[in-house]
Amino acid sequence: MSQTLMNTKLDQFRSKLTPSKVKIDQTLLDQADAYLNGREFPTRRDEFWKYTRLTKISNLEVNVNASIIQSVPEEAIINPNAQKIVFENGVYRKDLSDDIHQVSGIEFKEKGNSNFKFQEDVFYALNYKYSTDAITIDIESKTILKDPIHLIMISTGQGSVSMPRIAINAAKFSESEFIVSTHDVNSQNCLSNVVIEADVHENAKLTINKIQNEKSSNFSVFNERVDQALNSCFTINTLTLNGSWIRNNVRINVKGQNAETHLMGAYVTNENQHLDNHTLIDHLAPNCQSNELYKGVLDGKSTGVFNGKVFVRKDAQKINAFQSNGNVLLSDDATINSKPELEIYADDVKCSHGSTTGQLDEDAVYYLRTRGLSEKSARHLLVAAFIGDVLEKIEDEHVVKYAENALSKRYGWSF
Amino acid sequence: MKTLINIKDLHASINGKEILKGLNLEVKPGEIHAVMGPNGAGKSTLASVLAGREEYEITEGTVDFDGKDLLELSTEDRAREGLFLAFQYPVEIPGVSNVNFLRTALNEIREYNGQEQISAKDFMALVREKSTLVELDSKLASRSVNEGFSGGEKKRNEIFQMAMLQPKLAILDETDSGLDIDALRIVANGVNKLKTPENGAIVITHYQRLLDYIVPDFVHVLYDGKIVKSGSKELALELEEKGYDWIKEELEKAH
Ligand SMILES: Nc1ncnc2c1ncn2[C@@H]1O[C@H](COP(=O)(O)OP(=O)(O)O)[C@@H](O)[C@H]1O
Ligand SMILES: [Mg+2]
Numbered sequence: 001m002s003q004t005l006m007n008t009k010l011d012q013f014r015s016k017l018t019p020s021k022v023k024i025d026q027t028l029l030d031q032a033d034a035y036l037n038g039r040e041f042p043t044r045r046d047e048f049w050k051y052t053r054l055t056k057i058s059n060l061e062v063n064v065n066a067s068i069i070q071s072v073p074e075e076a077i078i079n080p081n082a083q084k085i086v087f088e089n090g091v092y093r094k095d096l097s098d099d100i101h102q103v104s105g106i107e108f109k110e111k112g113n114s115n116f117k118f119q120e121d122v123f124y125a126l127n128y129k130y131s132t133d134a135i136t137i138d139i140e141s142k143t144i145l146k147d148p149i150h151l152i153m154i155s156t157g158q159g160s161v162s163m164p165r166i167a168i169n170a171a172k173f174s175e176s177e178f179i180v181s182t183h184d185v186n187s188q189n190c191l192s193n194v195v196i197e198a199d200v201h202e203n204a205k206l207t208i209n210k211i212q213n214e215k216s217s218n219f220s221v222f223n224e225r226v227d228q229a230l231n232s233c234f235t236i237n238t239l240t241l242n243g244s245w246i247r248n249n250v251r252i253n254v255k256g257q258n259a260e261t262h263l264m265g266a267y268v269t270n271e272n273q274h275l276d277n278h279t280l281i282d283h284l285a286p287n288c289q290s291n292e293l294y295k296g297v298l299d300g301k302s303t304g305v306f307n308g309k310v311f312v313r314k315d316a317q318k319i320n321a322f323q324s325n326g327n328v329l330l331s332d333d334a335t336i337n338s339k340p341e342l343e344i345y346a347d348d349v350k351c352s353h354g355s356t357t358g359q360l361d362e363d364a365v366y367y368l369r370t371r372g373l374s375e376k377s378a379r380h381l382l383v384a385a386f387i388g389d390v391l392e393k394i395e396d397e398h399v400v401k402y403a404e405n406a407l408s409k410r411y412g413w414s415f
Numbered sequence: 416m417k418t419l420i421n422i423k424d425l426h427a428s429i430n431g432k433e434i435l436k437g438l439n440l441e442v443k444p445g446e447i448h449a450v451m452g453p454n455g456a457g458k459s460t461l462a463s464v465l466a467g468r469e470e471y472e473i474t475e476g477t478v479d480f481d482g483k484d485l486l487e488l489s490t491e492d493r494a495r496e497g498l499f500l501a502f503q504y505p506v507e508i509p510g511v512s513n514v515n516f517l518r519t520a521l522n523e524i525r526e527y528n529g530q531e532q533i534s535a536k537d538f539m540a541l542v543r544e545k546s547t548l549v550e551l552d553s554k555l556a557s558r559s560v561n562e563g564f565s566g567g568e569k570k571r572n573e574i575f576q577m578a579m580l581q582p583k584l585a586i587l588d589e590t591d592s593g594l595d596i597d598a599l600r601i602v603a604n605g606v607n608k609l610k611t612p613e614n615g616a617i618v619i620t621h622y623q624r625l626l627d628y629i630v631p632d633f634v635h636v637l638y639d640g641k642i643v644k645s646g647s648k649e650l651a652l653e654l655e656e657k658g659y660d661w662i663k664e665e666l667e668k669a670h
Contacts, residue, residue, distance in 0.1 A: 364508045367560075368516060370466050371576060372494035372524040381519065385510025385559075414519070 016062040020131040023112030031118040032128040065157035079398035082150035090132030090162025105143030109136040113167040134165040141171035148177035155190040168198040170206040181211040200232040207235040230256030240267035265294035266390040269302035276305035283316040292323040298334035323353040384413040425476035436640035452637035453659040466500040495527040497583030501573035508560035545578035549605040567598040591625035603628030623655035
């Protein structure tokens with residue numbers, strides 16, 4: 001703390017935070033400190049933050065709020081069979097969580113995790129330095145989890161800052177699904193800065209279904225870093241159903257051969273919402289396959305960003321990488337900045353990427369209306385179909401139903 | 416006797432270009448009218464204008480549809496009043512399943528007419544009945560609208576939708592073109608089976624062939640935006656034999 005200089009906006013912001021009490025590697029902490037000291041929040045001159053301003057975050061009035069909720073809100077229940085791990089304002093609420101120790105094949109550790117490699121990034125560094133809680137979940141080798149583990153993250157109160165860190169260790173030949181969802185209860189101007197680090201070991205299969213559904217004026221930064229080993233299969237589905245300001249950073253390092261990676265995203269924004277999806281798949285090993293599909297519908301004055309990077313390193317031959325981002329703008333004031341980026345250093349690869357932005361097909365609207373559908377129903381049906389393309393690929397039916405219901409409720413769409 | 420649709424002196428243009436130039440046509444309940452004419456005559460324009468496509472500007476004329484001023488109604492309300500258009504080029508709508516949108520359509524039509532919603536069970540029974548009628552594979556019925564359908568399947572799907580919605584007036588825009596003889600028979604069979612003394616059809620076609628299967632009460636020749644000749648079904652045969660140049664020459668002589 002002695003080093004805090006108070007002369008940058010970031011320093012000022014940090015002075016409002018409470019340094020982490022959870023156990024962390026000292027080296028990591030030192031690296032985080034060294035990275036943060038004297039640094040400024042990235043600005044729009046920084047390529048990585050070109051379309052997303054951080055001013056509002058740096059100006060947040062931070063409060064430390066005590067636990068408020070007495071029970072898990074009903075809207076946070078997504079899959080009734082899931083093992084719930086509940087966080088309120090980034091702090092693990094054991095009293096509201098299921099007793100995950102009971103589940104065979106899972107090792108659950110509270111209060112600390114380690115083995116992370118430092119990431120040169122403001123939000124990772126902040127999370128290391130000021131983490132509100134940290135847990136580790138090991139899926140033991142050959143364990144096939146029948147039901148998902150659900151990390152429920154709830155923001156409550158004014159100006160709460162949540163910085164939970166989750167380590168997932170999917171051991172060899174294990175199969176598991178995680179649901180990660182964000183919700184809010186009577187909250188405003190809160191910040192969540194979540195770090196999820198996952199190791200998917202040889203022949204392991206891990207799926208993360210992420211559902212973002214905060215209604216109020218909260219800020220949310222999600223940082224997922226995943227390492228994939230030989231023959232592993234990793235899937236991350238990011239469904240943004242609501243939320244006023246969101247930045248998702250997904251980074252996947254495919255280190256082992258014959259690995260499979262799936263990234264899907266569906267987002268629906270309206271009013272003044274801002275959503276920024278940054279993804280990076282780094283193919284470091286040969287004979288792998290990655291598949292990325294993000295689709296969004298933007299209405300009102302909402303703004304969206306999609307930046308999908310795919311690196312294929314020199315030795316990563318025979319890579320099959322597919323990436324696609326499709327957007328529908330429902331209003332003249334909505335905008336999307338979509339940028340697929342392929343950087344290929346190997347010569348024997350099959351890669352494709354594409355990005356489309358457009359309006360709804362007016363011929364289709366007319367066609368449906370000639371069958372008696374109102375213009376509104378026709379548009380709803382087409383929009384739902386557009387997003388449904390992503391939803392239908394998600395295996396967990398409960399997740400799909402939840403998303404469909406949330407969208408029906410918010411927009412009146414029918415699937 | 417009451418009329419189903421009465422089109423009087425209809426003028427319509429698109430992008431400032433007049434396509435329909437004073438068209439008259441009257442269809443009574445129980446009648447099938449064939450409209451024939453060369454390419455570019457305005458047949459599809461007539462169909463689009465009646466269905467309510469907004470790009471067209473109606474500059475003159477009236478259309479009475481079963482007592483209502485058709486031109487005042489929105490596209491969907493025309494459908495709800497019982498007008499149906501089988502498109503010459505049906506659109507593909509990825510992700511929207513046929514049956515899903517038809518259920519919504521049927522229920523919105525029912526709501527408009529003050530009727531109760533159809534139950535899921537009755538709806539599925541209707542789907543089965545009508546897809547059998549047009550020999551549409553039930554798998555196609557539940558797939559995305561026209562996506563990946565062959566030309567013939569698209570046309571059959573149009574007739575299937577018509578069967579589901581049971582319109583007062585069906586307009587078939589070259590439903591026969593691109594169909595082999597089997598598909599043609601199936602489509603015609605569907606139309607014939609759906610015929611009642613109360614409803615009617617305008618069958619737009621380029622070829623006489625279809626009229627061997629759907630026997631019209633009247634045949635009209637649409638040429639340069641107007642009905643220039645009307646007659647019985649024999650007129651279609653005459654056209655087939657003499658071609659449209661014959662009409663052209665006749666018209667020129669008359670001037
Ligand atoms: N969008 C448009 N803009 C200008 N002219 C059009 C447009 N659509 C059709 N037309 C013209 O209208 C005329 C009639 O077309 P159409 O009704 O499709 O004829 P048909 O169905 O009898 O072959 C044609 O000359 C065609 O070129
Ligand atoms: Mg035509």
